[in-house]
Amino acid sequence: MDKLMKDSIENKPDPNKLLEWYDYNARAMPWRVPPKKRLKGVLPNPYHVWLSEIMLQQTTVASVKSYFIKFITKWPTIFDLANAKDEEIMGAWAGLGYYARARNLLKCARVIVKESDGEFPKASEALLKLPGVGPYTAAAIASIAYDIPETVVDGNVERVISRIFNIHTKLPKAKKELAFLAKQLTPTIRSGDYAQAIMDLGATICKPTSPKCNICPWVYYCVSNKAGTSEYLPRKSKKPIKQKRYGIVYFVERVDGAILTEVRPANGLLGGMLSLPSSEWGTSFTEDPPIEGTWELKNGLIKHTFTHFLLNLRIMHTTSDLNQPPKRGKFLSLDEFNPNNLPTVMKKVWKLIKY
DNA sequence: AACACGTGGTA
DNA sequence: TTACCAAGTGT
Numbered sequence: 331m332d333k334l335m336k337d338s339i340e341n342k343p344d345p346n347k348l349l350e351w352y353d354y355n356a357r358a359m360p361w362r363v364p365p366k367k368r369l370k371g372v373l374p375n376p377y378h379v380w381l382s383e384i385m386l387q388q389t390t391v392a393s394v395k396s397y398f399i400k401f402i403t404k405w406p407t408i409f410d411l412a413n414a415k416d417e418e419i420m421g422a423w424a425g426l427g428y429y430a431r432a433r434n435l436l437k438c439a440r441v442i443v444k445e446s447d448g449e450f451p452k453a454s455e456a457l458l459k460l461p462g463v464g465p466y467t468a469a470a471i472a473s474i475a476y477d478i479p480e481t482v483v484d485g486n487v488e489r490v491i492s493r494i495f496n497i498h499t500k501l502p503k504a505k506k507e508l509a510f511l512a513k514q515l516t517p518t519i520r521s522g523d524y525a526q527a528i529m530d531l532g533a534t535i536c537k538p539t540s541p542k543c544n545i546c547p548w549v550y551y552c553v554s555n556k557a558g559t560s561e562y563l564p565r566k567s568k569k570p571i572k573q574k575r576y577g578i579v580y581f582v583e584r585v586d587g588a589i590l591t592e593v594r595p596a597n598g599l600l601g602g603m604l605s606l607p608s609s610e611w612g613t614s615f616t617e618d619p620p621i622e623g624t625w626e627l628k629n630g631l632i633k634h635t636f637t638h639f640l641l642n643l644r645i646m647h648t649t650s651d652l653n654q655p656p657k658r659g660k661f662l663s664l665d666e667f668n669p670n671n672l673p674t675v676m677k678k679v680w681k682l683i684k685y
Numbered sequence: 686a687a688c689a690c691g692t693g694g695t696a
Numbered sequence: 697t698t699a700c701c702a703a704g705t706g707t
Contacts, residue, residue: 467704637692
């Protein structure tokens, strides 16, 4: 253990300093009970906490807000959510990304309704067994919804902790060490506020670039601040470069105006989402039309970036008559077809088709 | 233990 | 434009 790190353990960050900062600087969010109210004993609705935490996985607060409002308006309780049809949930999630979250959301809601009368477990070990709930989310629900002292470790916390203790080990190798150190700092009181406070600190003060160390409530304890290394932490291993993939989307208009659609396979990329029929996305353009017809290539190429590859899509168009059965997919009338239910990549395709 | 899994914003 | 980032989980 180097000297700076030893100093920092002896000069352990005071959770109360962070909580005092949070009392005046907490960000307002639709799913959050502000610290002044929590101090009076008010806890948030566990359904809201769970829903927001699932939505917030790898997703910005700004993106989540409108989806959260839409979901609790359409499905005010977990019972409403559990009773919804799969297509409704997937359609409402469209555009938010990481669609396995929506599939697991519904699975989880149905488990909770069927097995515990709509009540969320409080213990993180039980929470951890739920679909879509991993170590972060289990700790977040336990602490934020029930004030149980569990330690949340998300990207914010990893950054804050790596800077406080001046940890130069690269992520993801450093994950265990950072989680251990984060746990050492976690207080046993005001657990929910503390969890939200350390994440707010990471989001607004201890930012990835240009951290505002001059107004940080923990700067006095921060080893990387003394060492002048905050800006370079946490260190991360390089990510592999993105490969290109190519695909063809088929726009089939029936004479009555109906449009040929397909639901993506339940697992994998965009699993369970409404889509326009498409070829596989591979290393070259490979034709695989969903219906017989005379095809015309549309002008314009759709480019879309996924997490691990770049996609180029060609669009082919044909019209079909009423008694021509498709090889795959389903015709939806214009009333039934809602382009807002498409994932973003397919919404891009639809826009190019329409305009 | 790596890798798959979306999207929109920012430097 | 490219690269990285944002309240991670499942396999």
